[in-house]
Amino acid sequence: MVKHVMFVALAWFALSPVVCGADVKKSGNINFGKAAATINMKSLPFIKAPDIFQKTDGATKEIPRANGKTSRHMPDYDKAMARSIKAAQKYLRYSSNFNKIPEITATANMIYHARVDYPKEGKDFLFCREGVLGYVYMGSSVIQVCAIMLDSFDEKAIAQNIIHEAAHVAGYRNECVATAVEIMVMRDATGSLAYENDYMADCGLH
Numbered sequence: 001m002v003k004h005v006m007f008v009a010l011a012w013f014a015l016s017p018v019v020c021g022a023d024v025k026k027s028g029n030i031n032f033g034k035a036a037a038t039i040n041m042k043s044l045p046f047i048k049a050p051d052i053f054q055k056t057d058g059a060t061k062e063i064p065r066a067n068g069k070t071s072r073h074m075p076d077y078d079k080a081m082a083r084s085i086k087a088a089q090k091y092l093r094y095s096s097n098f099n100k101i102p103e104i105t106a107t108a109n110m111i112y113h114a115r116v117d118y119p120k121e122g123k124d125f126l127f128c129r130e131g132v133l134g135y136v137y138m139g140s141s142v143i144q145v146c147a148i149m150l151d152s153f154d155e156k157a158i159a160q161n162i163i164h165e166a167a168h169v170a171g172y173r174n175e176c177v178a179t180a181v182e183i184m185v186m187r188d189a190t191g192s193l194a195y196e197n198d199y200m201a202d203c204g205l206h
Contacts, residue, residue, distance in 0.1 A: 039184055041103055044176040044203055062123040077150060084158035085116050091189035092163060103172060103181050107163065110141070110170040116162060118145040133161050136168045143169065157194035160186050176203035 092098070092108035099105065119125055127135060128146035133153075135144050143165040149158050163185050167178035179199040186193050199205070 038097055038101060039180045039205065041101065041177060041180060044174065044180060044205075047175040047199065047202060048173060061126040062119050063126055080155050081116070081118060081145075081158065084155045085162060087155065087159040088162040088166065091159060091185050092166070095185050095188045097184055097188065101181075101184070103167065103170075103177055104185060106170040107167045107172075107181050107185075111162070111166040114141045114143055114166055114169050116143045116145060118150065119147050123147070134165050136165050141169050154194065156190065160194045175199050176205070179203055179205060 089108075089111050092104065092111055095104055095108070097104050098108055117125075119128075124147040125144050128144070128148070132146050133149060134146050136142065137144075143162060145158065145161070149161065153161075160182055164178050164182040167181045172178055172181070176199065179197070180203070183193065183200065183205055
């Protein structure tokens with residue numbers, strides 16, 4: 001099943017987040033290569049999304065979901081989120097590329113300073129439009145995880161998304177860089193991605 005998702009990059013020059021769209025699909029046990037394989041960051045194209053929000057005061061605002069509830073498919077979502085955050089930290093810290101690729105090193109160091117928020121039961125964040133998995137805001141170290149993650153994704157997928165967003169928190173606005181960090185760390189730590197998105201193809205990373 002293909003879902004339309006958007007990831008938000010960290011913007012340095014505006015007072016609103018930038019969002020770009022991608023199609024995402026669960027990838028099962030697809031192996032993207034050897035654990036030690038690396039991606040040449042300097043060869044990546046620059047993909048930046050246009051600004052779509054005009055105000056920053058709604059970044060953390062929660063609103064009722066259209067269906068009135070969240071389908072939490074994991075028995076204890078609070079504990080599952082905590083495990084996902086720890087997994088993301090561990091995957092980054094113990095990546096074989098931790099001391100080889102500056103973007104991974106910076107993301108690994110920044111993730112310990114980031115806060116991961118997720119909405120209460122029956123709520124979602126204001127900017128979690130249809131298909132948005134999560135976002136970070138300009139100048140913020142807070143990663144907002146959208147309710148769709150509670151509905152449809154497992155702990156590995158949540159960890160993967162947190163890694164992608166943590167790269168934005170570390171200052172990397174280029175979606176190709178954030179996606180490359182996400183790919184290298186996940187395949188290094190687990191041998192596969194939990195899901196694929198169109199950035200991989202658009203950035204030449206498929």
